Amino acid sequence: MKQKEDLSPVLLLLFHLMVCIYSFLAFLPSVFLSWVSRLDGDGICYGSEEDRAERMKACSEPGHPEGPYRAVRATKRLESTLHPGVHTLDKMFENAARRFPRRHCLGTREVISEEDERQGNGKVFKKVVLGEYRWLSYQDVLTAASQLGSGLASLGQRQKNNIAVFCETRAEWIIAAQACFMHNFPLVTLYSTLGGPAIAHGLNETQVTHIFTSRELLETRLKAILIEVPRLQHIIVVDDSPASWPGYPRDISVHNMAEVQELGARPENASRERKPPLPSDIAVIMYTSGSTGIPKGVMISHSNIIAGLTGMAERIPNLNEEDTYIGYLPLAHVLELSAELVCLAHGCRIGYSSPQTLADQSTKIKKGSKGDTSVLQPTLMAAVPEIMDRIYKNVMAKVEEMSCLQRTLFILAYNYKLEQLSKGYSTPLCDKLVFRKVRSLLGGRTRVLLSGGAPLSAITQRFMNVCFCCPVGQGYGLTETCGAGTISELWDYSTGRVGGPLVCCEMKLKDWVEGGYRSTDKPNPRGEILVGGPNVTMGYYKNGSKNEDFFVDQNGQRWFCTGDIGEFQKDGCLKIIDRKKDLVKLQAGEYVSLGKVEAMLKNCPLVDNICAYANSDETYVIGFVVPNQKHLLALADQYGIRGSCEDLCNSKAVEELVLKTLTEAALEAQLERFEIPRKICLSPEPWTPETGLVTDAFKLKRKELKTHYQVDIERMYGGK
Template sequence: MSDILVKAVIGLIKAVVFVYDAVSFIPYYITFDPNSKLRQSRRQKAYPISDEDEPPWRSVDVPGGELTTTLFKECSTLDDLFVRAVRLYSSRDCLGTREVICEEDEKQPNGRVFKKVILGDYSWITYEQAYTRVTYFGSGLLAIGQKPRHNIVIFAETQAEWMIAAQACFKYNFPIVTLYATLGQDAIIHGVNETEVTHVITTKDLAPKFNGILKLMPKVTHLIVMTENTRLPQVKEKPDNVKVLSMKDVELKGAEPDNINSPITKPSRADIAVIMYTSGSTGLPKGVLISHGNLMSGMSGQCERIPNLGPPDIYIGYLPLAHVLELSAEISCISHGVCIGYSSPLTLTDTSSKIKKGGKGDVSVLHPTLMAAVPVILDRIYKGVWDKVNGGSVFARALFKFAYDYKKKQLENGYDTPILNKLIFSKLCNLLGGRVRLMLSGGAPLSNATQRFMNICFCCPVGQGYGLTETCGAGTVTEVTDLSLGRVGAPLICSEIRLHDWPEGNYTNNDTPFPRGEILIGGGNITMGYYKNKEKTEEDFVTIKGVRYFCTGDVGQFEEDGNLRIIDRKKDLVKLQHGEYVSLSKVETALKINPLIDQICLCADSNQLFTVAIVVPNHKNLLEFAKDLGLNGTDINQLIQNSDLLKQVQKKLAEFGVKSKLEKFEIPQKIKMVNDTWTPDTGLVTDAFKLKRRNIEEKYRSDITRMYS
């Protein structure tokens, strides 16, 4: 179809839509009530509660003027929450796992072999069945020597057994030490020895990581493997005093009459529930001490921002349970009778890397209504859809762009587009199962373009959350009725936030038009500090007028309606030679959605006049870009060394930076493309895919030096 014909057809469609808008104006106005939606979006959401120089800000919805500390009045601990849920939802499905029918090796065109799986349906256990397993497992741990208030490690991928083990530990007052499944042996040894655990819970796939290192963990007596098989994995060089048991073995032990009737040391709000090791974007990971009361407080605020949470909602769990975002999300869901179907990033969608071609990913089988995500996943969805659109016919591209722009305008004016949703966007909705009603993004900043894209194409609100491990993941969450972009919402009803003046960075509460400063989050969700690290605890945690605060290191501003916007990070702020301040993460967030980029790390030096960047290019789009430039070849290693291609990519990034409203001094003046993938296994990003900036700069030190020279 010629360009002239395409323009004529799209023009005709626009004319038809114009007439349709005129005819449907009154019924749509009555149906969608846009003025009410706009008022709700723009309503005052928070305000300062005193006349201090650095006043605390609180949500306008704080009940009775007091910050909340629990989800339900009758519950004071995490165990209380689960007991209540079992009482109310005993016969309802609780935890679901897909059956693995078989695994196959699939050879790729480049000769590499990938493991592919064929999966069946989800099989479920009810709340009552889950409670029975929790009780038996906790009783079994007690019977084999695990002591109350004595730490226990869970080193496992996200799955139903992780949550069963966790609930057992909450019930029997065993503080959980969480370690990311991607950790190497040195980090495992450090975490296990520092917390002095005797019992370690792991999986069959991760058990080999203990080969040869159990002898370096002198206090460990039991390695418990999440499997019901009688055949346990062989652990090499295992000391004779260490027993390897299956989770099933422990549950059977716990079900014995003498054990199931043993007295239980119930937890209190002040007891430690989790020692959560941060993912360590800078330096060594720190163990954050999280009490039952801390998590209860944090979840009370988070759940208030999720309308109508409860049956018949289905949540898909695939992010690491060793991360506070996923842990608090899953416990919150269970507390409200929501069933959780488990997945992984490798099997999430039909096109995920471990799903055999023609097979169905987990979302296509589960049809979740709720899901959490980190920006890197949403950015990939964003790029993937646009790549597919741009690879289509001229007419298909023009039609999609018209539909996209039209719906964007309608959403911003308080309307929706039910016909376009059904005819065009329903196919995209089906990529995530077709029923997602709310998505929560956390862990890092989400770009405006990606956030609006998800609103439009997946027909659901995307709430940005802001919190840290030290605040139980709780701080702010945007309201589902908020139509704005780029902000993280008002303080939760469990928290208050102060902006602490940072004169060195030129941020103060007296700034206009909005007060600015380092974000301090206070409330019952602020954790107990760092494990065996009193100095760092005293540095990062402060008490002001009886309220405990965590100093986040992030810089924010409260805008007119009480929404918080993250504008900087103290550690990411670099002053260039001429005095300009560059926020590294801000620039990366803006540039990483460029189709040519998969990952980017901005580098700046106070002794230099400009910034540079290390770029992991998108192979497919780079090859197409090179072809358009007349550069032949499919070898990525050769292409990324091509000086002409490098200059053109640099030019494209500069143009993209200008469109993203970056200042000239913020845009990298030189880039280095590398044929690497930054995954948690490489040690260059955390499990939440935050950059480990120091590690990246060290790995590419010679390239950075060369760009500056």
């Protein structure tokens, strides 16, 4: 062992020498190739990171720091169509099927076997072995959607009458959606993790008579609330299921999706004339899972979605039929739906997955079997920051387990690549020798990662840029703007920003005096972000009191007041710096941004998730923390404390140790003393959409968290 340790400095010296020799030999070719690869379509070389950050992405009229800000390429007019003459979603897919009829469209992995695996703690996990992807072509999907739409019409579904989809992300979801778009049935989307009251509210508010769902959700969620949804008549089950469904009310018919397609394929039904939708017709009523209160249904027209897709497509270079996208986020979320629709518009293929089967190490994949990314090898992928943070922490945990030599080599390579990226150069040797294994976690072919749903930490973004050898496009958008707002240019490697406005919209800053944000602030204008353009949706369904966040200007353009606080920087990039609803005034008058506190402390390796909380009647902030189990056990072991994760989370001594670590991290992140949580509560169980404590995009549900931890809040505030 000692001999190996003695060899370490020699090997490190050899590594440095190899890098120097490689850099010298490859300097001129790499400079030339990098210069060529850094040219955009206009023949512009982006150069170093400083050069990239200085190049204008968006601008406002001189003397108007409040905006509106527009993308440089959209200074004359906002763009709203992907293809000439294609203004509705049915036409968009028909156009793609005409251009790419035999190309792979939607893919699903075959389930070879399933088995229960008992863990050491007595818990049982279901493990699966999956085969290859089976594909439907674009023509197959178009035919299936057409037949399904005709079958629904035969079951009494009428144009402009709402129809719901309450289902996990899968190929049948998109086929059902395309059927509804073709026949002008407004599609009501509901998250598969919503609770019974929220599901019943959405179905009753939209007066749904027909619904798509899966066998599992029907049995575990929907069946229990059928008595509360009197208008529901037809349930269409999307997966393989029994021929008959005993135990359901007589006035409700349960159908298999294949049967409804067969019904629609009959000559008398297939020949029935359909009236296609207009661009102004509602395509989707999307119920947000919301961080507070009852879910709201956002009305989204065909033209709204087409405009949003137009803006997104412009930021993804060379998007074409050779691309493969992996779909695993909830399709009821605007990020995933928009990402899949923009891929379908360009002839890409979409392979379906789930968070439990995504990678070889995912919870449902049997040890030794391949996860979905390994088999599909996607080139495009969307992710929420929660998932990217998890990948980052898992990889760094493995780095910590490496030998001293391996860890040092990894860090050297990481820092070397960071330096080269800042100069605008590529690092093919490091990519091949050091980062290939990390890159293979996502299949090894990923060329674009799109992050949305919440701000992505600078540390995680840098890590993904370096280790996965591809750009990360960080974006900003809301359901109310079709998910479209901003996406960073993929050649801009700066962190902590979300890019400039897309070509489909423009943005303004509105002064928020109470929070101390004004468009006249120096060095950069700040204020509440307002988004305007053809992608701004039609408002909330039957919820007039909430529609005050929408307004129409003197030119007839719709705007949405986001409630987010932003800052426009000199190059036209937007930085999200606060949120109005997250601002709490303490008893002594200090304002605390809970979101800011959480974003800073989530960078601490000891933290898997955190919710900051403050009561205006109190003088200090408290917090609920889901600790990283591995780091928590290591911290406790360091002080001679033993026990399970649950025991440690209930230990006062461990709580104090974690608080001390968090306080040090907060001071290092330059949080003010009054912003740092003074007391914390540790949670051994992670917060997932299934627990009801976070949304499907993993945003905190503050109201539910407050209720869940009410006893702990009273304890931490001394019984008040």
